[in-house]
Amino acid sequence: MELIDAAHPRYDQYRALFNGMIDRRPGLIARCGTPGHVAAILQRARAAGHEVAVRAGGHSVAGLSGNDGGVVIDVRPMKSIQVDPKARRARVGAGVTWGEFDRATQRHGLATTGGRVPSTGVAGFTLGGGSGWLERRYGLACDNLVSVDLVTADGRQVTASAVQHPELFWALHGGGGNFGVATSFEFSLHPVGPVVLAGLMMWPGDAAVDVARTYRDTAFGAPGELGSALVFTTAPAAGFVPAQLQGTTVAAIAVLWAGLPDEGHDVLKIFRDLGPGADLVAPMPYADFQRLIDEPPGLHNYWTADYLDDCPDGAIDVLVRSGLHRPSAQSQQLLLPWGGAVAQIPEFATPLAHRSARWIAHPFAIWPGPAGTERGIGWVQALRRDIAGYANGGAYLNFIGDEGPDRVRAAYGEANYGRLAAVKAEWDPGNIFQGNQNIIPAGLPAVTRAACGRRQHGSALPAGAQGDGRPGAALPPGAGPVRGRHRPAVAGAALIPRARAGCPSRSPMAGSWRCPLVRTCTRTPDVPVMPPGHAPA
Numbered sequence: 189m190e191l192i193d194a195a196h197p198r199y200d201q202y203r204a205l206f207n208g209m210i211d212r213r214p215g216l217i218a219r220c221g222t223p224g225h226v227a228a229i230l231q232r233a234r235a236a237g238h239e240v241a242v243r244a245g246g247h248s249v250a251g252l253s254g255n256d257g258g259v260v261i262d263v264r265p266m267k268s269i270q271v272d273p274k275a276r277r278a279r280v281g282a283g284v285t286w287g288e289f290d291r292a293t294q295r296h297g298l299a300t301t302g303g304r305v306p307s308t309g310v311a312g313f314t315l316g317g318g319s320g321w322l323e324r325r326y327g328l329a330c331d332n333l334v335s336v337d338l339v340t341a342d343g344r345q346v347t348a349s350a351v352q353h354p355e356l357f358w359a360l361h362g363g364g365g366n367f368g369v370a371t372s373f374e375f376s377l378h379p380v381g382p383v384v385l386a387g388l389m390m391w392p393g394d395a396a397v398d399v400a401r402t403y404r405d406t407a408f409g410a411p412g413e414l415g416s417a418l419v420f421t422t423a424p425a426a427g428f429v430p431a432q433l434q435g436t437t438v439a440a441i442a443v444l445w446a447g448l449p450d451e452g453h454d455v456l457k458i459f460r461d462l463g464p465g466a467d468l469v470a471p472m473p474y475a476d477f478q479r480l481i482d483e484p485p486g487l488h489n490y491w492t493a494d495y496l497d498d499c500p501d502g503a504i505d506v507l508v509r510s511g512l513h514r515p516s517a518q519s520q521q522l523l524l525p526w527g528g529a530v531a532q533i534p535e536f537a538t539p540l541a542h543r544s545a546r547w548i549a550h551p552f553a554i555w556p557g558p559a560g561t562e563r564g565i566g567w568v569q570a571l572r573r574d575i576a577g578y579a580n581g582g583a584y585l586n587f588i589g590d591e592g593p594d595r596v597r598a599a600y601g602e603a604n605y606g607r608l609a610a611v612k613a614e615w616d617p618g619n620i621f622q623g624n625q626n627i628i629p630a631g632l633p634a635v636t637r638a639a640c641g642r643r644q645h646g647s648a649l650p651a652g653a654q655g656d657g658r659p660g661a662a663l664p665p666g667a668g669p670v671r672g673r674h675r676p677a678v679a680g681a682a683l684i685p686r687a688r689a690g691c692p693s694r695s696p697m698a699g700s701w702r703c704p705l706v707r708t709c710t711r712t713p714d715v716p717v718m719p720p721g722h723a724p725a
């Protein structure tokens with residue numbers, strides 16, 4: 189196990205998160221190569237009362253895999269990948285990214301639903317559900333789980349599967365990192381490619397309404413082989429894009445056809461009949477398509493998402509208006525169809541509710557630095573407000589920031605949330621694992637440190653920035669990177685609140701995600717921990 193504190197020359201490299209808007213300074217980063225390492229650091233962190241976060245790919249847009257002054261359990265060194273082509277199974281360490289996964293499984297012509305961006309971690313992605321191009325054919329990533337090895341809050345190493353701890357296994361299908369530190373995952377695989385029909389068609393902005401309506405009328409009801417998205421983006425200034433589209437906002441349709449290419453061409457004809465200005469859909473290796481979008485880390489990101497049960501013309505108008513007025517060239521707006529294999533899994537078979545929703549509207553603002561913050565956040569929040577009348581109230585948590593406990597409950601629905609809370613109470617009754625879209629253990633007061641202390645003390649974003657989910661919530665003053673904004677100032681030591689149950693009062697405003705104790709949480713006893721050079725062995 190490698191222990192990294194602030195004095196280590198690679199501290200900044202290891203603490204960096206994908207979202208450049210978030211700047212967190214853990215007291216210690218424990219780079220764990222084995223489950224034994226995880227159990228050891230977890231035990232010491234617990235004994236000392238340190239805040240714990242778990243980090244894999246670091247892509248949590250809310251920065252949930254980092255913290256300020258606490259311990260980060262970094263599973264990236266767990267990089268093993270074993271593919272059994274006969275059994276169509278893959279067992280991968282928790283530090284594997286989807287780019288690595290796809291490369292290894294595609295050597296055998298196999299794949300499972302994985303991230304659309306190769307640097308995304310298998311661990312956080314899958315534990316949060318896992319939406320990818322193959323989902324309408326093969327379900328979400330979590331639907332393909334065979335087993336998960338994890339280290340639980342009390343340091344036990346357990347395997348969860350359909351026959352071993354089945355209730356825990358159920359909770360791992362979208363319940364996030366609430367139940368332990370996953371150290372490896374076993375997936376079922378499917379024959380995919382290696383060559384698939386995939387790519388992007390683009391139209392100029394003034395064709396957006398026609399394109400969006402045709403897409404809406406086609407994509408949800410299309411065969412499950414068709415993974416797709418309606419994308420508002422900026423056409424790159426590249427030779428394969430016609431000059432008149434380069435650098436302009438385009439309405440685009442991204443597709444991956446996970447079936448026979450000829451059949452795919454038939455299905456795509458309806459889009460081609462709209463006369464795209466650029467048609468870049470062609471046979472290509474699946475692994476290459478999976479690598480096409482690779483956002484660099486360090487840009488500022490602000491995301492949200494809403495499920496729509498339907499997408500009438502009014503909703504299309506909202507989406508087109510917003511898509512044509514993105515705040516920056518890097519920002520994108522997606523409309524993704526759910527349905528297919530996703531919808532065939534019953535509502536209560538996994539924690540993820542809203543499987544019958546037809547669409548996910550998913551704007552994500554991306555910009556290079558603090559100057560773009562107000563515009564970026566404002567654009568996302570405006571779409572959220574304008575689409576609210578068409579949204580069903582649920583959320584897919586992988587696509588949103590830290591939008592508060594009500595959004596977490598809404599994502600799971602009351603019945604599934606209650607069941608998750610019971611599982612949480614069994615496996616993590618003290619809510620050690622709260623660096624996530626937190627599920628409060630049944631029986632614990634609703635406002636724990638997760639809901640009151642951590643996010644207010646440690647969040648790089650002020651309440652409401654990434655994001656207070658209220659449609660139209662005002663942009664908080666000073667939104668942007670706020671290093672250690674609420675960290676108590678005691679010289680010479682990294683400080684974390686000790687009490688697990690945290691804030692001494694329950695917020696009457698939980699829904700609006702403003703902790704009334706934000707200025708008084710220092711009443712919670714703080715303990716000096718881990719001064720530089722005193723990392724646990």
Ligand SMILES: Cc1cc2nc3c(=O)[nH]c(=O)nc-3n(C[C@H](O)[C@H](O)[C@H](O)COP(=O)(O)OP(=O)(O)OC[C@H]3O[C@@H](n4cnc5c(N)ncnc54)[C@H](O)[C@@H]3O)c2cc1C
Pocket residue numbers: 206241242243244245246247248249251252253263282302303304305307308309310311312313314315316317318319320364365366368369370371483586587623624625
């Ligand atoms: C560029 C980009 C593209 C994305 N594309 C998609 C997409 O196509 N589909 C989709 O569904 N989502 C997508 N996401 C969202 C992404 O799946 C989630 O943010 C996911 O949580 C990231 O996982 P990670 O391991 O990379 O992140 P991390 O930030 O390391 O972890 C995210 C969360 O998972 C927990 N966690 C991580 N590892 C473990 C572990 N081993 N055990 C227990 N808990 C753990 C963390 O504590 C944290 O709460 C994307 C995000 C980005 C930034």
